[in-house]
Each structure stands twice: as structure tokens, then as C-alpha cells.
Amino acid sequence: MGKVALVTGGTRGIGEAISIKLKANGYNVAANYAGNDEAANKFAAQTGISVFKWSVADYNDCAAGVKEVEAELGPVEILVNNAGITRDSIFHKMTPEKWNAVINTNLTGVFNMTHQVWNGMRDRNFGRVINISSINGVKGQMGQTNYSAAKAGDIGFTKALAQEGAFKGITVNAITPGYIATEMVMAVDEKIRESIIKQIPVGRLGEPEEIAACVAFLASDDAGFITGSTLSANGGQYMQ
Numbered sequence: 001m002g003k004v005a006l007v008t009g010g011t012r013g014i015g016e017a018i019s020i021k022l023k024a025n026g027y028n029v030a031a032n033y034a035g036n037d038e039a040a041n042k043f044a045a046q047t048g049i050s051v052f053k054w055s056v057a058d059y060n061d062c063a064a065g066v067k068e069v070e071a072e073l074g075p076v077e078i079l080v081n082n083a084g085i086t087r088d089s090i091f092h093k094m095t096p097e098k099w100n101a102v103i104n105t106n107l108t109g110v111f112n113m114t115h116q117v118w119n120g121m122r123d124r125n126f127g128r129v130i131n132i133s134s135i136n137g138v139k140g141q142m143g144q145t146n147y148s149a150a151k152a153g154d155i156g157f158t159k160a161l162a163q164e165g166a167f168k169g170i171t172v173n174a175i176t177p178g179y180i181a182t183e184m185v186m187a188v189d190e191k192i193r194e195s196i197i198k199q200i201p202v203g204r205l206g207e208p209e210e211i212a213a214c215v216a217f218l219a220s221d222d223a224g225f226i227t228g229s230t231l232s233a234n235g236g237q238y239m240q
């Protein structure tokens, strides 16, 4: 049996592509999701991947959820922190609710999840933590002070934790996807989306599978010397 990989938000969007790619590469995959039962059940039926429902925004639910995954599949060796939401609003209209929802899921969720698997990875002297940040955590995006702050936080978290994990055989890396053809991006007003596509030198949105390929590489044994890095995959829209 392959290594156990847990993908948060793993039944839809970029996460779905990541779960499918890791399974194809021989991993024993668990896909977490928070709310959409219909999509999760369809995903499970189509892929044969086990799905587990809890919110990454709740620490205790993460503890219980990871326990359940480990009882079914074994210790989590690869954690992909992919779960993320948007609550876009221009700052002068940003509510505390929108701020907190995005910070709690996109940033605190990464702490909540990683904390559940970290000691096991340390004990086994192996682990891969892969955090899905965003282009907008690096360049900033009007209408996304909450999202940009959380995604920038994910990168700081990655760099700090990478230093702690390095001597224990654990790598911690971030990926910063650009605009990818998922429901999240399709929810942006069409005119705004068209103007965004004009800013992408390759002339198109990315595909979820293109981010999944980055994850597969960072999860692999070939990537053992890469830690604390931020891998951009944005069609040239923003070059760090």
C-alpha cells in the first residue's frame, strides 16, 4: 500500500485534481471536505477515494477527523492543506464575519490540520506538508484583504515550519496558484475575470491538473531537498 496522503478540500476544484493525481501516483488518499455532501459523494463514487467531512476551521473537529482517517488508512505521511474559501469585499465594506471566515479557514485551518499530523511525522522521521497558498498572497488583490492576508500568512507559516521539520525529514512547501479554472474563479464577475485573463501572459486560466502536478512533485521522494520554498504556477501573471 502506498503512503497515506490527506487532501483538505479534496473533493472539488484544485483539491479534487490533487486527490486524483496522488491516487494515480500510488498514494492511499483521503479527501476531506466541509459542506457539499452531493459533490463529495459523487467524487467518492467516481474515484473510489474515501471522503471525510469536517471543517478545517475547527481545531477539535480536525483532531477527531484525522483520528478517523488514520484509523481507516494509517498514519498521514503527506498533508495537502488545500481547503480555502473566498469572501471578497472592498475593504471599506469588509465585515468582521467575512474577515474571520477567511482567516479561520485559509490560515488557522492550516495550523489546525498540520498540528494533528506533525508529531507523527516527527516520530517517523518523514513527512510532506504542502500548503496551497495563492498568487494573491504574494501580489495582493483588490477586494481580497482577508484572502491575501491569509494566503500570505500561509507562506510565512511554511517558511517557519520548514526550519523546524528539516532535521526530522519533513519538508514543508507552498504552492501559489494563479487564476485556475475552478468554481471559485468562475464566481468572479465575468468582466473582471476577462480583465484578469488579459494579465496572464500565457493567455488562459490554469487547469487544476497543472497544480496537482506541482503537488505530486513536492510530495515525491525526488523533492526531498526542497523545503520552505514557494512554487509559483500562475501563467507568468506575477513573477517573484
Ligand code: CAA
Binding pocket: 086, 088, 089, 090, 133, 134, 135, 136, 141, 142, 143, 144, 147, 177, 178, 179, 180, 184, 185, 188, 189, 192
Ligand atoms: N479601486 C478602488 N475602489 C474601487 C475599485 C477600484 N479599482 N473598483 C471599485 N471600487 C469601489 C467602488 O467605488 C465602490 O465604492 P463605494 O462603496 O464607495 O461606492 C466599492 O469599491 C464597491 O464597488 P462595486 O459595487 O463596483 O463592486 P462590488 O462590491 O460589486 O465588488 C469586488 C467589489 C468584490 C472587489 C469585485 O471587484 C471583485 O470581485 N473583484 C475581484 C476580486 C478577485 O480577483 N477575486 C479573486 C477570486 S478567485 C481566488 O481568490 C483564487 C485565487 O487564489 C486566485
